Amino acid sequence: MVEAGCGGGGDDDAIVDDAALGIDADVDAPTDAADTVTCATPDTCEWLEDYLREQVGKLTGQRPAAPGVTIMRRASSTERTVARTYLVDELTRLGLAPTIHDYGSGKNVVVHLASTTGGTLPRIVIGGHFDGVAAGPAAADNGTGAAIVVATARYLGTRTRRDRAIDLVLFDQEEAGLIGSTAYALKLRGDATAVDSVHNFDMISFDGDGDQAIELWSPDAGLEAFYRSHAQPRGIPVGSVTFASSDHQPFVDRGFATVGVCEEFVGGDATPHYHRVTDTYDKIDFVYTTRVTRLLLAILEDRSID
Ligand SMILES: [Zn+2]
Numbered sequence: 466m467v468e469a470g471c472g473g474g475g476d477d478d479a480i481v482d483d484a485a486l487g488i489d490a491d492v493d494a495p496t497d498a499a500d501t502v503t504c505a506t507p508d509t510c511e512w513l514e515d516y517l518r519e520q521v522g523k524l525t526g527q528r529p530a531a532p533g534v535t536i537m538r539r540a541s542s543t544e545r546t547v548a549r550t551y552l553v554d555e556l557t558r559l560g561l562a563p564t565i566h567d568y569g570s571g572k573n574v575v576v577h578l579a580s581t582t583g584g585t586l587p588r589i590v591i592g593g594h595f596d597g598v599a600a601g602p603a604a605a606d607n608g609t610g611a612a613i614v615v616a617t618a619r620y621l622g623t624r625t626r627r628d629r630a631i632d633l634v635l636f637d638q639e640e641a642g643l644i645g646s647t648a649y650a651l652k653l654r655g656d657a658t659a660v661d662s663v664h665n666f667d668m669i670s671f672d673g674d675g676d677q678a679i680e681l682w683s684p685d686a687g688l689e690a691f692y693r694s695h696a697q698p699r700g701i702p703v704g705s706v707t708f709a710s711s712d713h714q715p716f717v718d719r720g721f722a723t724v725g726v727c728e729e730f731v732g733g734d735a736t737p738h739y740h741r742v743t744d745t746y747d748k749i750d751f752v753y754t755t756r757v758t759r760l761l762l763a764i765l766e767d768r769s770i771d
Pocket residue numbers: 594606607639667668711
């Protein structure tokens with residue numbers, strides 16, 4: 466599996482040393498070498514599907530998150546602390562600098578990517594909740610969205626040009642009433658932070674009818690048009706519905722240009738394992754998840770360039 470991010474870790478030195486010694490670095494460390502070559506665009510990012518599998522697997526007990534650490538639930542305070550610690554460790558391993566947004570009853574995990582061009586354009590906010598219901602491993606809801614946020618941080622963190630700063634936020638306590646996202650929306654308003662757009666990913670795991678469609682929840686009109694312009698050439702149908710029960714809503718309520726992204730939850734093509742003990746890793750359609758993630762990466766990268 467993938468051992469280091471596009472820009473992460475100190476393995477590059479090892480590769481150089483191996484090459485200098487005449488050893489074929491590809492034998493021992495194919496992933497790092499390939500990543501730097503294949504991450505030029507979302508569509509050529511070869512690590513993406515394996516990485517999404519790895520992240521969902523580690524968040525749902527399908528594989529250990531760390532030696533001796535297996536995350537089976539992400540509901541109680543203790544369980545969320547273990548999951549949060551894993552996410553901080555993983556983002557750090559990728560060479561990013563995650564911080565904690567402590568709002569009292571819980572803690573969001575935040576990665577801030579600064580503009581590479583030094584401008585002060587309104588920023589992009591990308592989110593997805595990492596907590597889950599107590600009933601089960603919460604692989605679809607929202608292991609998938611959390612994994613997409615981490616993969617997006619990994620991808621966008623390697624871009625050489627980024628006119629807009631980006632906040633990537635793993636929200637705590639969505640299932641307890643959109644608590645972490647509400648706290649973050651309030652923080653942005655309290656700090657008078659200029660925000661271009663908010664994008665929230667919740668449950669991108671299932672495509673029973675095989676049409677590859679996504680559903681946008683209460684999208685800002687401009688963002689909906691932006692999503693459609695990228696989805697259409699990829700052959701990805703886009704539905705649009707009014708729906709309030711996810712982390713996009715606190716941002717909608719406070720006047721941010723916002724979009725929620727999901728499988729067709731309202732449209733009737735959603736996982737039958739929602740909020741059940743059976744919401745497990747093996748039920749995830751990673752081909753669908755990966756295809757949608759490529760679309761999201763393309764949208765977000767485009768949006769980050771003025
Ligand atoms: Zn959710």
